[in-house]
Amino acid sequence: MDFSLNIKQELKLILTQEMKLSLNILEMSSIDLEKFIEKECLKNPLLEIDFSSKSYKQKGDDSEDLSPFDFISEEKNLIDFLEEQIGFLKISKEMRFLCNFIINNLDKKGFLSISRDELKSSCGFPLKYIDEAIEIIKTLDPVGIGCKNLQECLIFQLHKKNIIDVKLEYIINNFMQELASLKYDFICSKLNITENDLKKYLKIIQSLNPIPSRGFYMGDTTTYIEPDAEIKNLDGRYIVIMSNKNIPKLKLKSLENHQDITGEMKSYFNSALNIIKCIEKRQNTLENILNIILEKQYSYFSNPKEKLNSLTLKDISAVLKIHESTVSRAIKNKYILTDRGIERIKDMFIINNKKIFIKEKIENLILNEDRENPLSDSEIVELLKKENFNIARRTVVKYREELGIKSVYKRKLKI
Known part of the structure; x- marks a missing residue:
């Protein structure tokens, strides 16, 4: 029997109710924050909305100043839908966090276009x-979510339908460009199949969903988004201007006698003060993040021909001395108005701009190559x-594989 005394030191972070509220408010979109404020005003007799503020319009106001941005779609977006499914899975907290992290890095089509190494870094x-985590995400609805490109998405859907056909998969991997150009004779000759066979294959392909996010970000209805801030040119210099248009301005109801703040009323008073403080903190944090983004991406905002520079959550957190997860929460489901239009703040982050530019070059070269004599x-x-990009062959191989493009021998048409 061991009667020795073992002392184990553990560091645990215990979130208070105030801290949880602050994090939740930080993560809310403008429309969610507006709903939250109106709900709290109904619950708390000491909270009221200051309708004298020009930044917020009361419901039912028929002012001519109404903007289409005042009417925001409440349609559930893809990220929320996927995160909701992850919440029901019996997985560890770490795996749930990782799945949600990857979900928030999907592109607009629902593909995971960034590499595993980029995710790791x-x-x-x-x-x-x-x-x-990627395999877990691929089990979610809609089918095909989390695949790295169109080809993998379509073949994944085939396998889900128990359709295993080597020639059909070969068409998807090698002849999508020819299908789009209606070069049916060319495909038939290369595969040695009849036009009827090709039409059967085409019918199967058309039954698949090429864009997993369809139904969430695309539709017949117009979706309006309220920008949280604007990057605007004032006197020749771009600055961040925060927008409070859809965020009701809160204030405490005046009390004749402060001695009345006892018992339950004291609880209401503290809750009201905390909500006001958390909203102010949300705005300040978001503004600080946007000011750094503007500084790092100034050329992108000031010149329509420029591309984004490399920028990560870690870069922002290092400057502001806050955790990366706080930065992630602050930019989630938030938008900015720029000279280029309305853009997601999340899209301002890019791990390696030069790498993405070179990968685009490689992809374009291969897309336009001679299919019977592909480029090595x-x-x-x-x-x-010749375009002044001096990179090693092994780097080209790495980028090509990350793009999901096969080697020259597998791309060569040999039927």
Whole structure:
């Protein structure tokens, strides 16, 4: 029997109700915050909305100043739908966090277009956990979510329908461009199949969903978004202007005698003060983040021909001395108005701008290659050198594989 005394030191973060409220408010979109404020005003007799503020219009106001942005779609977005499904799965907290992190890095079509290594450098999880999380995400609805490109998405859907056909998969992997151009004779000759066979394959492909996010971000109805801030040119210099248009201005009801603040009323008083403080903190945090984004991406906002520079959550957190998760919460479901239009704040972050630009070059070179005499990796290196991009062959191989493009031997049409 062991009667020795073992002392174990643990560091635990215990979130108070105030801290939880602050984090929740930080994460809310403008429309969610508006609903939250109106709900709290009904519950708390000491809270009231200051309708004298020009930044917020009372419901039913027929003012001519009404903007279409005052009417925001309440349609559930794809990210919320996926995170809701993750919440029902019996997985660890760490895996749930990782799944949600990856979900928030899907592109507009619902594809996971960034590489595993980029995810690892952003979240710090080992690749085996990232792979596990990706497989979990692929089990969610809509089918095809989390696939890296169109080809993988379509083939994934085929397998879900128990359709296993080598030639059909070969068409999807190699002839999507020819299908789109209606070059049916060319495909039939290369695959040695009849036009009727091709039409059957085409009918199956058309039954699949090429855009997993369809139904969430695309539709017949117009969706209006209220920007949380504007990047505006004033006197030749771009600055951040915060928008409080859809955020009701809160104030405490005046009390004749402060001694009345006892018992239950004291609880209402403290709750009201905390809500007002949390909303102010939300706005200040978001404004600080946007000011750094503007500084780092100034050329992008000031020149329509410029692209985004490399920028990560870690860069922002290091400057503001706050956790990366706080930055992530603050920018979630939030938008800015720029000279280019309304853009998601999340889209202002990019891990490696030069890398993405070179990958686009590689993809375009391969898309326009001779299908019977495709480009080798060495040939791609030489073509890139002519455009002053000096990268090694192994880098081209790495980027090509991240794009989901097969080697020259597998791309060559040999039927």
